[in-house]
Structures are given as structure tokens and as C-alpha cells.
Amino acid sequence: MNPPDAAPDERTWQAMSAAALRARSHAHAPYSGFAVGAALLDEHGEIHAGCNVENAAYPQGLCAEAVALGHLVSSGGRRIRAALVLGVAKQPVTPCGGCRQKLREFAGDAWDDLPVWSADETGITAKHTLGELLPASFGPDHLEST
Numbered sequence: 001m002n003p004p005d006a007a008p009d010e011r012t013w014q015a016m017s018a019a020a021l022r023a024r025s026h027a028h029a030p031y032s033g034f035a036v037g038a039a040l041l042d043e044h045g046e047i048h049a050g051c052n053v054e055n056a057a058y059p060q061g062l063c064a065e066a067v068a069l070g071h072l073v074s075s076g077g078r079r080i081r082a083a084l085v086l087g088v089a090k091q092p093v094t095p096c097g098g099c100r101q102k103l104r105e106f107a108g109d110a111w112d113d114l115p116v117w118s119a120d121e122t123g124i125t126a127k128h129t130l131g132e133l134l135p136a137s138f139g140p141d142h143l144e145s146t
Helices: 010-024 064-074 097-105
Strands: 037-042 047-051 080-086 115-120 123-129
Touching: 010 037, 010 047, 010 064, 010 080, 010 115, 010 123, 037 064, 047 064, 064 080, 064 097
Parallel strands: 080 115
Antiparallel strands: 037 047, 037 080, 115 123
16 A cells, blocks of 8 residues: 555546445445445544445435445544545446545545546446536535634
């Protein structure tokens, strides 16, 4: 793995993809059948993975990114350095709007440059930044006192 503040290297992306794939295998998706895994790299260089958890009361389900974020925070992480979402679809799977906002909360000052990559079972399918996925976003800096 690379140093904690360095940009993620290829080995780190591979480790994140493997973690997301493992997490995806545990997804609870009995209603949609659409299993998703996610992996987040924190400021300490640790990878935190999660899977989607559906619920019969649909709005109560959890996205894979939200589960991974819960793991990151409960493990002592406070900043996301990179995110990877893994799902199988005709087009690359990216975070939903709500998860994009959740990632924004923990992305730090350079939130717009946060790498958010998509993958499927065969490899990386798309590379974005959070700024591309969530332009003109609302974030913690809007709530700072003047």
C-alpha cells in the first residue's frame, strides 16, 4: 500500500476492488436482486468495505457506500481519500445522489478531486471525481461561521 496521504496507486485500487467484491458477496438484495459492494480508503490508508442491505420497507435499506462509511467512522476514520463502487450493470455503477452527498461530508477540503471509481467483477469500468458526480454541492464549509 502507498503512504497515507499519497494518491492511491494501482495496488491500492486492486485491494479496494477485492474488498468491494468480497463485501458484495454478502449483499442482502432479495427485492431488487442488485448486489453492490463499496470500498473506501481512509486517511490512515485503511480500506473499509460495505454492501447494500435492502429492507421490505424500501426507504429503510442501506446503500453499500453508506455501510462502508459506517465502518470507516466506527474504525476511527474521518476522511475519505478514495471510493470504489462495484456492481454489475450495462453501464458503470456510480453512487446514488444521497451517497454522493455522504461521501462529500467526509472528503475534506479537496472534495471535488476525490477519486470515485466504478468496477464490476472484471475490473474498473469508469473513473470519476466527486466534483464531476456532484457539481456545485452543499457541504460543511457552507455551515462555517463568518
